[in-house]
Amino acid sequence: MAKGRCSAFVIVLFATCIFMTVAASNCVCRQLACGPSNFTFYMQNTVYNPAVDNANNFTSVYGLPPNVTWPNPLSFGVTATFEDPITIGAARDSQQIGVGNGFWQIDSRQTYTLFHVFTANITEGEYKGIINIMGQLRESDAVRYMTVVGGTGDFLGARGLASCVLVVIDRTPPAKWTLSFELDLYY
Ligand SMILES: *[C@@H]1O[C@H](CO)[C@@H](O)[C@H](O)[C@H]1NC(C)=O
Ligand SMILES: *[C@@H]1O[C@H](CO)[C@@H](O)[C@H](O)[C@H]1NC(C)=O
Ligand SMILES: *[C@@H]1O[C@H](CO)[C@@H](O)[C@H](O)[C@H]1NC(C)=O
Ligand SMILES: *[C@@H]1O[C@H](CO)[C@@H](O)[C@H](O)[C@H]1NC(C)=O
Numbered sequence: 001m002a003k004g005r006c007s008a009f010v011i012v013l014f015a016t017c018i019f020m021t022v023a024a025s026n027c028v029c030r031q032l033a034c035g036p037s038n039f040t041f042y043m044q045n046t047v048y049n050p051a052v053d054n055a056n057n058f059t060s061v062y063g064l065p066p067n068v069t070w071p072n073p074l075s076f077g078v079t080a081t082f083e084d085p086i087t088i089g090a091a092r093d094s095q096q097i098g099v100g101n102g103f104w105q106i107d108s109r110q111t112y113t114l115f116h117v118f119t120a121n122i123t124e125g126e127y128k129g130i131i132n133i134m135g136q137l138r139e140s141d142a143v144r145y146m147t148v149v150g151g152t153g154d155f156l157g158a159r160g161l162a163s164c165v166l167v168v169i170d171r172t173p174p175a176k177w178t179l180s181f182e183l184d185l186y187y
Contacts, residue, residue: 032157032187036127039155039183041120042167043084043100044092049174058174059084074112079105086120090167090178098122104137112139116146120181122155129153131183133162148183160185 048058060082065075081103087094102118117134130153135146144164151158161184169177 034187035129035151035154035156035158035185037185039127039131039185041097041122041181042087042090042094043120043179043181044087045082045084045177045179047080047175052173054174072109074109075106076109077106079103082118086122088125090180092176092178095124097124107136113137114139122153127154129155131155131158133181135162137164139166148185155185157187158185159187 044059046054046057046059048054048061060080062080063078065072066077068077082100084100085096086098086100088097089095098121100118100120102116104114104116107113107115114137115134116137118132120131120133122128122131129151131148132150133146133148135144137144137146142165146162146164148158148160148162163182163184165180165182167178167180169175
């Protein structure tokens with residue numbers, strides 16, 4: 001090997017070593033304070049229905065169906081946006097501990113399946129912060145498994161399982177229902 005090439009090789013090797021040392025020292029494992037390992041709440045939904053004009057008393061609103069030429073019995077592509085009270089218990093008049101903001105979108109033409117994504121903003125109680133939850137929710141499933149993908153405050157770094165159950169539904173307009181969420185959390 002020529003002398004010039006050899007010293008270039010040594011310089012590259014040296015630079016690589018420095019780069020790797022710097023990269024390694026940037027890689028630190030930070031320990032999170034642990035939030036609750038389990039957390040349960042209830043979300044109370046009331047659909048806006050122009051037929052009963054509950055303009056002062058609704059928590060969710062459906063968007064228009066997509067303008068398509070084919071039959072769309074399951075309302076594929078429809079999105080509903082919600083801002084639901086979160087309560088500590090299943091009853092509608094149970095103490096409110098936060099608000100759930102998000103939407104569900106009908107994303108299957110085969111079964112009634114909703115892509116459900118929301119933030120649970122918990123402002124009352126022992127633990128406060130935001131929990132980010134998402135997943136596919138199939139109406140036919142007794143327990144709908146969703147995931148916790150993150151959080152803030154006491155839920156910082158949270159991830160885990162959100163088991164969702166339809167506690168009660170009243171289809172009399174305006175339609176109302178209660179969902180329970182049991183969370184198993186890891187930090
Ligand atoms: C977690 O579960 C334990 C026992 O299973 C219960 O005592 C506790 O209240 C639960 N905590 C929360 C935040 O739900
Ligand atoms: C509408 O609001 C009243 C009082 O705020 C409440 O008692 C009632 O349950 C609400 N109705 C619905 C459909 O949520
Ligand atoms: C729906 O689509 C048809 C065909 O493209 C169009 O003529 C019509 O204006 C659309 N309607 C709405 C409400 O956008
Ligand atoms: C959470 O709720 C509190 C109380 O209503 C509010 O001040 C805060 O802005 C909310 N956070 C978000 C991200 O919506």
